[in-house]
Amino acid sequence: MKRDYYELPKSSSIMRFLWKCAGGDRYLLERATYSDQIKYMCLGGIVFATGAMAGIAGGYAFYTIFEPRGSAIENPIHTNTLFGALLFGLIWGLMIFNIDRFIVTSTGKGDGTEAITWDEFKGAIPRILMGAIIAITISKPVEIRMFKTEIDIKLREKQLEQQSAYQAKVDSTYNEREILLEKDFGGLASERQVLVDRIKEAEQAYTDNLMGKANGVVAGNGPLSKALKAQLNNLENQLEKFDIQNKSRLDELNIRKDKLRIEKDKERDNNEKIANGLDGLLERIKIAHEVAGGWITLFITLLFMAIELTPVFFKLMLIKSPYDYLAENRDDLIKAEKGIEVKYDFYKDKEGIERHLVINHEAHRLMYEKVKLTEIQKELTDYAVNKYKEQEMRKIDENLENYIKPIQNEE
Incomplete structure (x- = not known):
């Protein structure tokens, strides 16, 4: 708008966009002062930046939650999850952007002075609480991204510890079952070993008699040798009969042994998968607090709260300017017209x-x-x-x- 005493520079498309972000009236701003235009452009810039950061943080949190689990060190990008994270980040950013626009637009000027009175602050408490909640939700994903390298190393250590602990638990559980199974095998084996030992003794006695090694016995296949041979044959028949009678039981024990070995191998294969499952958003936030410490975490959260709440406090501190009087005049004209x-x-x-x-x-x-x-x-x-x-x-x-x-x- 051109005047004899004052001429405003022409507003750019970016400036007008940021006015919309701050909820400013373009018609009035183009008829106010340049300082009013800059103030609302800065407010709109903060609102837009907050929405953009919220979108990035929300998308990263979505990707961290739904990405395939694996080693914290070797973790390639998953394309399908990435596209989902981009879509969610866009929706989340737009939602936070509109909430911030509402918070900034609904915050009044107070009494029009730089001082923030208690009544002004009390009226702004709901908006401050909403802004603080938004700031916390934005800061946590950004925080775990800032310390990603340190978090990945610490998380991998925890995964290995979890893997070792789970392996020990699996071995302990299956060792007890293997001991019970070996006892069943041991009962059959001991009975069979008794027969085998007796067969060996009979074979040795028969051989000694044939060769004349026994004391007082003449070498040759005499009556005693024939009796020892009959005894040996009897024992061998008993062993064969024992094997036939206990074959089904032995087969059952072998099946149980093979099944137990397969289950144990399967649990060992799941060991790494279960340990890699220790890679969620909550675990990363906990490790971020351990790695960064309480003060750094608090500082990052306060930084985002300051960015989020700056428009609210600035609007309470703004001194009334031509734009505000133009807005009041517009409102009065509309009320008078109606x-x-x-x-x-x-x-x-x-x-x-x-x-x-x-x-x-x-x-x-x-x-x-x-x-x-x-x-x-x-x-x-x-x-x-x-x-x-x-x-x-x-x-x-x-x-x-x-x-x-x-x-x-x-x-």
Whole structure:
């Protein structure tokens, strides 16, 4: 807008976009001062930047939650999860952006001075709480991304510890089952070993007799050798019979042994998978607190809270400028055009707080017209009823027989 004493520079498309982000009125800003334009551009820049950071943080948190689990060190990018994270980050950023726009737009100027009074601060508490919650949700994903290298190393150590602990638990569990199974094998083996030992002794005695090594025995296949051979054959038959009788039980034990070995190998294979599952968002946040320490974590959170709450406090601290007076004039013109009158501090409520009296003249006019039309309609209705009454009375005077007929008794 050109003036003889002051000329505003032409606003750029970026400046107008940031005005929208801050909830500024372009029509009024183009007729205000350059400082007003800059103030609202800066406010809009903060709101836009907060929404952008929220989108990045939300997308990273989404990717961290839904990415395939694996080693914290060797962790390639998963394309499908990345596309989902980009979509979620865009939606999340737009949502936070609109919430911030609402917070900034709904925050008034207070009393128009730099000082923030208690009443102004008390009125802004809900907006401050919402801003603080948003700042915390943004800061945590950014925090774990800032310390990603340190977190990955620490997380990998925890994964290896978890893997070692799980391996020890698996070995302990299956060792107990293997010991019980070996006892069952041991019972059969000991019985069979007794027969095997007896067979070996019989074979040795038979051989010694054949070769004449036994004391007082002549070498050759005599009656004693034949008796020892018969005993050996009997023992071998007992061993064969034992093997046949216990074959099904031995096969069952071998099946159980193979099944137990397969289960144990399967649990060992799951060991790394279970340990790699220790890679969620919550675990990374906990490690970030351990790695960074309480003070650094607090500082990062306060930094994002400062960025998020800056527009709220700045609006409370802003001194009234031409833009604010133009906005008040616009509001008054709209109210006057629509017949709305506001009498400020007109009365006190029950608690002694001064309240404004709002008079809607247009509504009162319409109500007055409706009331008068209703009253006229009532009068016309009464008049019509009276005229109808007079008409009916004349009909009665002229022809009474049509209204009252004599009662004839029927015999």
